[in-house]
Amino acid sequence: MNKHMIYLAAGNSRRFGTNKLLHVYRGKHLYRYGLDMLEELCYKRSDCILYVVSQYREILEQAKKGGVQVVYSPDSYKGMSYTIEAALHAVGDIPEEDFLVFVVADQPGLTEYTVEKLLAAADFGVETASVRYGSTPGSPTLFSARLMPELLALKGDEGGRKVIRNHPCVYIEAESAEELYDIDTPEEGGML
Template structure:
């Protein structure tokens, strides 16, 4: 039986480096965030949800267009850990693992997501953490087996799951991925402009 995997899109950041709400900026024919939503919506996850900040109504409406429910995080200023904890508490039913996807990584592909899911399924271990590996570095999105959900929910600040990954190399299953575009994000205005140019080129 295939593992039950939940998908969580992290879209509650304050965009402090960008200085504006980056997830709703236009990129090609849809907003930055919509590219991630479109990928998640086409894969049969056991549950899909998005943790959002402001503007709450616009972000939630965008999620609903793709059949993805939204959970507002009023504590997002305290760091990404609050979004992870809120997501875990709102997952619908028991899951074998959770894939956490950044909302500002718009060129992520369904092929990459499927490769992570396949790797987790082959290992069949709820302590496994599946991470894409590109040019000598671990990247996002990351799939945590269910055994880590309690520890993830107890994180604080802006660490996300990086600390768990660093402290437990023995449980990491790395999926080597050669395509760089999937890992481009929109942290800064220059990053965003590069994404626009990349899509225009290809």
């Protein structure tokens, strides 16, 4: 059973004002934190396929250098469902026992350890899983490939949470709240 790791690096950064993923945060571009971690993780695992989905060519060009699957998503500006749809079309037909794992690109504190715990939840009978800290759910999220039609049916800015609400979910505890912290404004990231 393969894990199709989908790195969502396509957001519009409306609250940030410019493309936040290309801003330097603590010495490197924001999107690189998750991408570097996932590249290393997938390098160690034979059951892991990494896709980087973005509307930004610079991010895709850099990701391609790492040997990952890149997915251009020009309609991402219309909402999250368009990015998910582009990713799932790139993944294509996969066995029902496979899993889809969605990781967002604006959580620089996410650790490989927590992602490994999420991947360990991928087992027969599991429909969805999500990382959380305390009672606060977050990203990344995991879905059985059997739920691909429901993910493809999302509209506008709907994301995977809509699907999770309709299925049993295994929750994986993050080591700290910082792992789930996403940067949405320059002030949050100390990037002024």
